[in-house]
Amino acid sequence: MALEATDSLSVLNQAFRDAYAARREAVLSRMGPVIAQIDDLLILRKGGQRFEAPSRTRRYHVYKAVTHVPLALHVLLAPLKDVLDDDTRIRLTTLRRLITEVRDSFAARGLPAEPLERQHRVLDASQALVDAVLAANRVAQEDLSAFVHAQVPDLLKNAEDAARDQIETMHAAVEAWKQRMTSDEREQLRAVVAASHMSRPGNVATQYFAITLGESWEGRFHEEDPHPGKRVLSSEATFDEAAAFSLLATHVLDARTSTGIFGEETRMARDLLADAAERILAEKFQKTPEPAP
Structure with a gap:
């Protein structure tokens, strides 16, 4: 049990804290x-x-945000063993809409050709998975696993580009x-x-x-x-x-x-x-x- 604030030891201890x-x-x-x-x-x-x-x-955040999309899908779908529950369907539907909006925004972000193509690949594959899961109202775990593993090279390249952006920006x-x-x-x-x-x-x-x-x-x-x-x-x-x-x-x-x-x-x-x-x-x-x- 703590000492009361009025206890002389508490007052002494507070004096130490103030001095420190x-x-x-x-x-x-x-x-x-x-x-x-x-x-x-x-x-x-x-x-x-x-x-x-x-x-x-801003490019750092572009790479990180796109990388989070497959991760979000894995977090949402990996625990499922049966048909989609209502909450998961709502979240997947929202993600699909947001993926479409984000994909259409890349023309104005000024990314070089290769990173731009990479972001499109990740988002297109993510949208295809969401469409398939919503249509079937369930997820086959083997399909989810194949999707996630297929994204790993692009996700790691995004991580590399994000790290390079931060290091070069800080160093300058x-x-x-x-x-x-x-x-x-x-x-x-x-x-x-x-x-x-x-x-x-x-x-x-x-x-x-x-x-x-x-x-x-x-x-x-x-x-x-x-x-x-x-x-x-x-x-x-x-x-x-x-x-x-x-x-x-x-x-x-x-x-x-x-x-x-x-x-x-x-x-x-x-x-x-x-x-x-x-x-x-x-x-x-x-x-x-x-x-x-």
Whole structure:
């Protein structure tokens, strides 16, 4: 049970939180240049100034949106074992109408010939599947499986084009910013990437910043690192600019505090109770931790 807000211990603890927050803001204000990637936006804070640049173009979203169509059909139809229920029929009918509208819009999107043909292939195959399922009022799982597997090459090519769009867009902005920095500022440059938890391993922006800022680059196999780098940070499920930069300042402040108190820079990067919990659980259940393979 939590302490009451009026309890003197609660008041003391709040004083600590207030002091920590004030110090974190002071750390952020004195840090060198920092870049945040939040959705389609890159934000640079440097010397009290704020700059913006795109991290993706519209083509990124075109490729991602078309890729989601076969995925949506698989999600809708894979669980079905019998005739379509009313909800699925309504959703399929809506998807068919939207596919037609989207297909007719591509002439104005300015895609090169090969990517344009690829989007048409995916949408045409998706519409053909929807028509067949609606006509039969059921889905044959073997037909669904054949459809999905046939789309994989085009879906992966869309993913490649989306990744290329983001990397090239980010690189143009970051390099332009770095050209206006001193050598000391470039050495101090840090980055924070807003990412959902499930997409963080291999996140495009995290990979890009790792390699361009000279961190350890683990590519698409990025996992929790017991000794993480100091210049690139993932901000999980935080898509607010202030929160993203605050997290970066927290990372820096915790590293300094952890070194000063525990003599271990990364000690506060894990739960303060973590080591004790591990020892207690090992003793209680007569087990030892098993590192992930």
